[in-house]
Amino acid sequence: MDQGMQIVIESQNPWWFSKNFDKGIDRLSFFPEIIQYLNAKEILLLTGARRTGKSTLAYQLIDYLIKTGTPKQNILYINLDEPLFMSMRDDPSLLGSIVEEYTSKRENKEILYLFIDEIQNYKYWAYAIKTFYDTKKYIKCILTGSTSSVLKNSAASRLSGRYLACTVYPLSFQEFLIFKGIINPEVIKKRQLFDEYLKFGGYPRIVVEADNSLKMQILKNYYETIYLKDIILPNNLRNNSDLVNLLYYLISNSGNLYSFNKIAEIQHISPDTVKEYTEYAQNCYLLYTLMKYTWSVKKQIANPKKIYALDTGIINAISFTFSENKGRLLENYVFCLLNRIFDEIYYHKRNYECDFVVKSKYPVTMEQNNILKSNVSQISMAVQVSLSLKELDTKNREIRGLKEAMEDYNLNEGYIVTENEKDMVTLDDKTIHIIPAYSLENELREFTK
Known part of the structure; x- marks a missing residue:
């Protein structure tokens, strides 16, 4: 391992040197299955949209391991968003060489908890993780990723039967109250807080921000980052305006019935393009499709569908006026909560x-x-x-x-x-x-x- 990579790895693992690291506000109590999956031999996948708190949950898991007696040297964290690693995303030996060199220097052969953040940034991730799982029984892999198509498709084919997944969503209203430091508010106060939650949504960074105008700007930045990094770039889309217009239309019409043909006519694009772009938005957790309940799968597919957005704050930041469409935001909130449970x-x-x-x-x-x-x-x-x-x-x-x-x-x-x-x-x-x-x-x- 060259000096540059060693510096990066050491900076990403401050607990080795007994340094403090930002663990954020505790959310593990809302994800009991994560601790359960941590103790299983299978690979743990933490999936979800960007900025929903996957990395923070990974840090909280690391803190949990340290507090429950795991030696600090038995925890290796790699963030693949690091520019050095991004420049090596096409190197099939990247993860293998890092892990081999690190494990060769360990004094004990106890279980190694290998955390890899933004796993979708590495082209050969599924091959590397499968090799670790099959040949290095002492390694427990915990992965985070923001694009479900990459994770699910690769995981399904390469890691079949070897992984357990947990989706990380924006904060629920109960988590929102915890982040606000408010316990058991009176009804009038709770109504006011829920109104704020409905307007700005549950992204952790947004909840702790006091400036409302800045909240909206950050939400717009989140949205632009999602469609740029998780839709346009990985899918090599050239006509970005069609995608942007379609996403705006879908998010502005959350909760309404739609069909690919109808939207294609409105947007002046082909039904196949509508279907393709909608699937891209679903794959990065930006949008969710709701089907009509019927006994026939064919009829479910043929019937009009509904679209809901990941977060009410995103809807508010990029589309309509809050007060005029509160009912639609409320319906989107209910969907998001049902979808979590x-x-x-x-x-x-x-x-x-x-x-x-x-x-x-x-x-x-x-x-x-x-x-x-x-x-x-x-x-x-x-x-x-x-x-x-x-x-x-x-x-x-x-x-x-x-x-x-x-x-x-x-x-x-x-x-x-x-x-x-x-x-x-x-x-x-x-x-x-x-x-x-x-x-x-x-x-x-x-x-x-």
């Missing part, structure tokens, strides 16, 4: 529409399956979103769509999420819980216990 989310539409129906992570009981005799029982929750139910027509419309979904999926309870209202409605044998958005996270955590 549940495996599969859909929208329901027969005669009426329900914003979200959720497939449970947990199998139904044998008794339930015998009664229903179909996979309809896989739907465990129905959720409607409305800024307010004070207008009777709005309340009737939202209840109508929710009740239809509850009847179709044999649910006794359903939820309508509002900005501030709380109530309970009983219709026949169905119970509808009307809850304020700031309480939704706690409700969902209770539901999944």
Whole structure:
């Protein structure tokens, strides 16, 4: 290892020299599976959009290891965003040579925790990690990455059965309160804080920034970095204006039904281009697609879809006015929260529409399956979103769509999420819980216990 590389490696591993390093505000308690996966032999993948806190979580894992007795020399951290490593991204021996030289100098043969940040920056990462896993049983790999297509495709083909993954999202509202240093605020204060959260989103850097105008500028920078580094550059796109216009349209219409053909007509590009660019945006976690729930996969694909954005702050920073589109932001927030907790989310539409129906992570009981005799029982929750139910027509419309979904999926309870209202409605044998958005996270955590 030459002197330049040695200096870089040492600067990235300050704990070797008992130096302090920035661990940020603790988030590990919100990701219990990470500690569980850390203790498994499989490779641990921390994926998610840029700036959501993957690197900070890696530092918190390092701090956890040190505090629980792991020798500091048994932790090796490599950040592939470092310019020196970026210049060597096409060198197939890069990671192997670093690890070989480091392990040859270790005095003990205990487990080595190998942290590699921004793994997608290295062309041969999957080959190198598979070799470590198969031939060096004393190495536990913890990887972070910002592009799901690179990670999932390479991992699926090269690392099949060898990895466990965890997606890191922007802060939830409960995490937002912790970052603000606020515990159990009164209702009025909680409403004000949720309004701030809805407007600026949950990126950790944004939450701790006091200047609102600077928040918006940073959010715009995040957005531009995502589409430049994770869409345009890796996919060698030439007509950037088509991509930018399409992303702006999709983000500005979050929660609306769309089809590739309809958007292609509006944007004056081909349906194939719309599909391709939308997939790129999904691969870097910027956008998420919601499909209609139906028994047929072909029908799911053929039906109109909905688009939701990674973060409400991103929506606000690049598209519409906050006060005029608060309802749409609220719906996007609910999607993001459901997406963090549940495996599969859909929208329901027969005669009426329900914003979200959720497939449970947990199998139904044998008794339930015998009664229903179909996979309809896989739907465990129905959720409607409305800024307010004070207008009777709005309340009737939202209840109508929710009740239809509850009847179709044999649910006794359903939820309508509002900005501030709380109530309970009983219709026949169905119970509808009307809850304020700031309480939704706690409700969902209770539901999944």
